[in-house]
Amino acid sequence: MASKHSHALPRAAKELLDDALARHGLRGTRHRDLIFGSLLARRDHPTAEEVFVRVKAMAPTISLATVYNCLETLVQCGLVRAVNHERDATRYCPNLSEHAHFHDRRTGRIYDVDLPEDVVERLKELLPKGYEADSLELNFHGRSAMEKGRAEKATAST
Amino acid sequence: MASKHSHALPRAAKELLDDALARHGLRGTRHRDLIFGSLLARRDHPTAEEVFVRVKAMAPTISLATVYNCLETLVQCGLVRAVNHERDATRYCPNLSEHAHFHDRRTGRIYDVDLPEDVVERLKELLPKGYEADSLELNFHGRSAMEKGRAEKATAST
């Protein structure tokens, strides 16, 4: 049975979160903990709605607005990345390392793809002078050939 | 003074369009001409609304729905690319060559950045096996240092 703390933040994550919030002059709250925790517990790029239903299990009174607020806060603090694909609902993933995304056209799932730092640097060299990129976003689109409809290396998403 | 044909399609573009439409079993129409023409005439990544107002000058009765329809048609035919940035309105650019986009945070403008074929190939090699990408999307985010608020090499956007 899932205890009230099945998604409790590991000590390290908790510190990461509280530090980041403090650095931004924001408070640590139960909802922010829960939401960050739910993202870490299941790294499948959920939408705000999906986070909402997951988190409601542990905080039944939470509102969707709060989920949006908290997610936005986490993004601002650099702990979470917002991932957009066309006009679909924004999805969220805990950041940690630089990576690209692979969008499977067939299933709609999103997979993380490791993106080495030196590749990022090389890409930035494509920019004509005068253009300073502080970040970049790389998305692949195609089909992943998975035998049993299950992810192998990368993390799946709805 | 702008004549009724100030945005008339150059012969080559007209052929490109009609061929692409024919290949997809679609008809050439005045509206499709106008919209494709307006994109080519000013390559500044306009939104559907912006295309709407531009095209209304020459076809005052055109509806926004038609603009959306035509843009979608052009995208399907591979003549135009839809560009998304976060949750902003989709912007459209005539395709022609493989390229990345640079989003200027300050102005919101989008610039095209040439993306050599061999770089694309190299990037696809980042994918673990089992993942077949048929296309990729590369977006830079940052600030462009332009002296007079005017584009130098790349094409500006609203």
Next chain:
DNA sequence: AACAGTAATTAGAATTATTCCAATTACAAG
């Protein structure tokens, strides 16, 4: 030129993700 069949266009309603708002609640510091 009239006809049939399909495709394109239209105006406006409907949808959807997200943001805004004004009111309440929860903390944190003095």
Next chain:
DNA sequence: CTTGTAATTGGAATAATTCTAATTACTGTT
């Protein structure tokens, strides 16, 4: 325990886009 600020809330509001159900325009055929 007050007081100020930040967080949360539910519901209304927004904005881009899509859908719908007609109408209109072509295309190819007689």
